[in-house]
Amino acid sequence: MIIVVALAALFGLAVGSFLNVVVWRVPRGESVVSPPSACPRCGHRIRARHNVPVVGWLVLRGRCHDCGEPIARRYPLVEAATGVAFGLVTWLAGVSWELPALLYLAAISIALALIDLDCRRLPDAVVLPSYAVGSGLLALAAWNPGGEPEWAALLRAGIGGFVLLSVYFLLLVVYPGGMGFGDVKLAGVLGIYLGYAGWAALVVGWFSAFLLGGLYALVLMVAGRAGRRTSVPFGPWMLAGAWAGLLVGDVVGRWYVSLL
Incomplete structure (x- = not known):
């Protein structure tokens, strides 16, 4: 069970990275698929090796690789929180048919809560x-x-x-x-x-x-x-x-x- 929880948490980290895109782009009516993630200041695309959840932010020391613009701490925090949430939900629900539904609810809960706090929407x-x-x-x-x-x-x-x-x-x-x-x-x-x-x-x-x-x-x-x-x-x-x-x-x- 510990392995399953750990895998769910790792999956949650990846989902959290996507949720960051959702929280930023959806209220602005932008696509969550394209264009690829880029620095809002210099426009350089985020390199794949820097796009690893949490780790990428730590490697970059919280700054853009190209222009040095600070990267908000909320990005790795959302990724980490989603990983923890997915791990906890999996631990509580166990391996069951309800688990996918609960993981989906956990993901939209994080995204909608942040959007509502940011934009009142x-x-x-x-x-x-x-x-x-x-x-x-x-x-x-x-x-x-x-x-x-x-x-x-x-x-x-x-x-x-x-x-x-x-x-x-x-x-x-x-x-x-x-x-x-x-x-x-x-x-x-x-x-x-x-x-x-x-x-x-x-x-x-x-x-x-x-x-x-x-x-x-x-x-x-x-x-x-x-x-x-x-x-x-x-x-x-x-x-x-x-x-x-x-x-x-x-x-x-x-x-x-x-x-x-």
Whole structure:
């Protein structure tokens, strides 16, 4: 299992390098395929030996090989974070048919959180394809080749996506200033994953988003860095809440039922 986790982490490093491209180019409407990566100052293409995740940045000592322009620390940090995330998800999920779906969710979670923090946007170019990709990967997991199919989980996924999309849409209608339509569209994707995991995961994931987002906004206000009318990106907290639902939803659900 350790070898599998290590391989997943290495794969995550490579995916993290691609996510850096996504985070920079997608909000600007640029292709993530071409042109190849280049220094934004001098325009020289990044050499293949310098494009190795994390290692390339360390070898270059954080500067462009051609012009010496500093390379932001966020690039290797995103690569490293994606590697760690892929390793942790693989360790927690094990080698299963659910693993590809969860790794995909981990990748888009990192990309969308960073884009929302940078641009206050959740681009359709990332969110909308996730309906098809996420649903397809979860359908494969529900089919469970070689094992017992779990079609009930797939049905819950459809219901969860519809419910969370509807709830967020109603919130947008009632309080338009509270969130954007990008949050509504993301809610449907997260609802599919949470519904697949179970009803407790769906409820905990939904509630955790508002709890974590509210706590963050409260900390900013206490620190004097935000006011009551300050706009705070909600996408990262929706994603964090969804992962909370996936990881501890069942535990919290059983605890709550025990109290009753």
